[in-house]
Amino acid sequence: MELDYEKIGLKVGLEIHQQLDTSTKLFCACKPELFKEEPEITFIRRLRPTQSELGQIDPAAYFEFQKGVKILYEADSRTACLVEMDEEPPHPLSMEAVEIALTAALMMNSTPVEEVHVMRKTVIDGSNTTGFQRTCVIALNGAIKVGEKTVPIQHVSLEEDAARKTGEEGTLIRYRIDRLGIPLIEVATAPVIKTPKEAGEVALAIGKILRATGKVKRGLGTIRQDLNISIVGGALTEIKGVQELELIPLVVEYEVQRQLNLIKISEELRKASVCEEDLKEEVFEVTEVFRQTACKVLRKAIDKNQKILALKLPKFKGFLKWELMPGIRLGTEMADRAKFWGRVGGIFHTDELPAYGITAQEVEVLRKAVQAQEHDAVVFVADAPENAMDALKAVIERAREALKGVPEETRAANPDGTTRYMRPRPGAARMYPETDIPPIRLTEEYLTRVKACLPELPEQKLQRLMRDYGLNQKLAKQIMDSEYIELFETVAGESKVSPTTIAVFLTETIKALKRNGIPVEKISENQIREIFKSLSLSEITKEALPEIVAWLAKNEGKSLREAVENLGLKTLSKEELEKIIDKVTDSNKDLIKKNKAKAFGALMGIVMKEVRGKADAELVSSLIKKKLEKNA
């Protein structure tokens, strides 16, 4: 059943981060690329909470610092230099990136700032070697049309991308700094989106405008969408890192479900007259209860001399297994908190037991050990005592929040559209000026120059594609949304092949090949241009394209000529074709006699089967017709 989102008071704001396709990074001359090989350089830093100018320390950052978390950074010299390593001040802002961001901002009707000021934004997870991310507002107060609706664009900013996490072992976290410093454009809408579907449409519209600049990176990981979601009676949840556009409506839907469930849980808990004072940090050591356990996780912990600590959640029985969204229960949320604040592997709770090798009898003994009443839930953790203690404190904290309803927090998107706890929502005053980089004035002259060459808006471009290339609307839309739009215009401009054929190839054929597991991304643009040149010279046929492309994708570095030879797809000459047709008509004399002109279809089928990929269907057809006329 469709929810009445208006009644629920759903409000969604989007923040879209898209990597720009520049020749250098934002603050140095390094290549804005990722490397796959083993790192040339590694270095370790301790995570340090940076103080903002106002002297505030982020509690989560301070906490990680206390835990002694260390970061191992991996780098190679092509994609990182002393700037990324925080051994050298940043170089001046890349004007190439400023121009792209400004172009996109103007296409979204935003007002450019007079001066671009680079700011520092505290980050707490080690994803920046400096402890902050550099960001600057380029333009403000824009708006775009999405269908009939005007969506305000609060700001368009330019930021440096963060390092990418590649692993985590205990208190050591690994990051690769190749991604650090790649220019990102950030586009933030006002929270005016009212339904999950609309959230998807707005994200798509912004994505199209960004792509229309022709200067943004393509492919998975180059765009990340953050969502701010709230409903009446719930709280503002920030969801980070949705990578797939198609996932956005689902993420919103799930978050609404989660908040509605949390509101219901708080009502039920209040009905059961649970109050905050009931939720005490009273922790029991219960290692002895599990001395003989068959549960592997507990067994391992006991063998390592760790402790099992437990606490009870009065009257919480049944609430921990309450499903908030698919596969995510209140117990899962408590486990996420325990993992974050206690750095433990997870928690056990009585709503899911007996299971995991833990018996009903053990549960009974456990309940007695913590003096649990019938309606109480018991949560326990096996780890080093201080970790287990922090984990249980986090569980109690989450239980207290459950009484109130929805906690304000930052969550991370999972690939299936659900989300997981990431950290508390950071407080205000996280920005302070970057003193190493002088402000940049956006002069009238400069703005006039950028304004003079703004790219077409997606709607204008669609009309032009239909008009200039005779594409139908569906195909024009498809090619525009594909990553091959520029290639399409290049190929259409230099070959005599019909634009529709080119567009169908670059959309449907490529997609079909991908579906069949062909690594089409291995085909270069030059190869595709060559294929179409060859096609317009009738050296190969339209029908042979999928086979040729598949072969080239699987045989990297080989040429088109080699593909054609290997596949035996060289176009037959007219003489060779006539010979084949003679042969076929000879062996089908009876058929021709009986059916006269109607035999054409059958003959066409037989011949095409024989010459598939080696002859143009139209030529075959005209030769057969000629032959039949001659015989008549």
Ligand SMILES: [Zn+2]
């Ligand atoms: Zn660099």
